Each structure stands twice: as structure tokens, then as C-alpha cells.
Amino acid sequence: MSNAHTSTGELDLPALAGRITRPLVLVGLMGVGKSTIGRRLANALSRSFVDADEEIERAADRSVSEIFEAHGEAYFRDGERRVIARLMEEGYGVIATGGGAFVDQETRALVLEKGLAIWLDCDLDTLVERTSRRDTRPLLKTGDPREILFNLKEQRGPAYSQAQIHVVTDDGPHEATVERILQELDAWQ
Ligand SMILES: Nc1ncnc2c1ncn2[C@@H]1O[C@H](COP(=O)(O)OP(=O)(O)OP(=O)(O)O)[C@@H](O)[C@H]1O
Ligand SMILES: O=C(O)C1=C[C@@H](O)[C@@H](O)[C@H](O)C1
Ligand SMILES: [Mg+2]
Numbered sequence: 001m002s003n004a005h006t007s008t009g010e011l012d013l014p015a016l017a018g019r020i021t022r023p024l025v026l027v028g029l030m031g032v033g034k035s036t037i038g039r040r041l042a043n044a045l046s047r048s049f050v051d052a053d054e055e056i057e058r059a060a061d062r063s064v065s066e067i068f069e070a071h072g073e074a075y076f077r078d079g080e081r082r083v084i085a086r087l088m089e090e091g092y093g094v095i096a097t098g099g100g101a102f103v104d105q106e107t108r109a110l111v112l113e114k115g116l117a118i119w120l121d122c123d124l125d126t127l128v129e130r131t132s133r134r135d136t137r138p139l140l141k142t143g144d145p146r147e148i149l150f151n152l153k154e155q156r157g158p159a160y161s162q163a164q165i166h167v168v169t170d171d172g173p174h175e176a177t178v179e180r181i182l183q184e185l186d187a188w189q
Helices: 013-019 034-044 052-060 064-071 073-089 105-114 124-131 145-160 174-188
Strands: 024-027 049-051 094-096 116-121 165-168
Touching (some): 013 174, 034 094, 034 174, 052 094, 064 073, 073 105, 165 174
Parallel strands (some): 024 094, 116 165
């Protein structure tokens, strides 16, 4: 995707990208759009992108579901903490985390110190609808997805709210969310 797909109004994207010296780290609940928006945000800023869930899968040579099934959530969280620490060192422009990563105290402290955390947030109905499209999220297979997402939203809100930037997404196109993030970054940097 080229910058032409993002209607950035008055924004000078190369200048904005030049001012951003830390990795941009997308945090928030499952289905909020960290992976899909993160990729587009990196494109808009001509920066590199990495998805932490994909990196964990690559390192373990197993899917997230398989890791949960074979070793349990605590084992997954250990790997996730290590992988994100490595990605923070490797100079990526934009990092999409898994939904639980920023809840870990150590990961959160590292991201807040060395990166710029962007909390993507949206309403429960939208999350339920978006996460119903794929069967790849082990935490949603243990009961009613709406109830699980509702509880996670409550539990994780205090952690997510520590992100430096908060953007609420809606049903509009991905590009509209990217543009909102760019506007917030411009105001922040
Ligand atoms: N702003 C948006 N508008 C419309 N659809 C969206 C938007 N953001 C995400 N989606 C859709 O929602 C689904 C989930 O998005 P995505 O995989 O990016 O979420 P995620 O936050 O990375 O989730 P996870 O934490 O499970 O990795 C995808 O089908 C994606 O296209
Ligand atoms: O919210 C979570 O805890 C998770 C979100 C996904 O991105 C994966 O990291 C995994 O399914 C766990
Ligand atoms: Mg994702």
C-alpha cells in the first residue's frame, strides 16, 4: 500500500516519520485491529512492521493455539515477554502486540520506556463481530466469547489506559483509523 491510500489531510508524513524515533507499539484487545492497522500504519510512515504473535509462532514453530494447547497460557506469556523484548531491540518501526502482552508488567514498563504505546479500543459488539471471523484465539474458545471479551475489557482496561496514545476505532475503513493515529502522533511528537 502506498501513502496515497491514506488521506492524511495537512500532515507531512515524511516529516512526521522523521520525528518518531521510538517503535510504535499497538496494544489493545483481540480483534481491535492491532495487526491489520499496524501494517497499514507502518506503510503510511514507510517504516518496518512486525507482528509479535507471528514472531512467537515463528520462534516456536507452532501456532498460538498449539502453544496454548501443548504448554498452557503461562508458557505462552513467557515466550511473548521474551519475543517482545527482542523486537523492541531490533529497530522495527511498528510492532503489533498480542492482546495480552501489554498486561504483563515487565513488557508494559519496557514499551512505555523505549517505545510509544498506542491503545486501540472499540466497543464490545464490534470486538465480538470481528473476532468471530477466525477461530485462532484460544482464550475465546473456553466459553461465551462476548462474556470473555467483556471480562477482559474490564480486567485489562487499567493496563491499556497507561498507553501514551488512545485511539477509539469504529466501523469505518481501516484507513480512517490509520489517519486518526497519524493525527494523534502529530499532536504528540
Ligand atoms: N478499523 C477496522 N475496520 C474494519 N475492520 C477492522 C478494523 N480493524 C480490524 N478489522 C478487522 O477485524 C479483524 C481483526 O483484526 P486484527 O487481526 O487486526 O486484530 P488484532 O487486534 O490484531 O487481534 P489479536 O489480538 O487477536 O491479534 C480483521 O478481520 C480485521 O480486518
Ligand atoms: O488477548 C490475548 O490474551 C491474546 C491475543 C492474541 O493476540 C494472542 O496473543 C493470544 O491469542 C492471546
Ligand atoms: Mg493481531
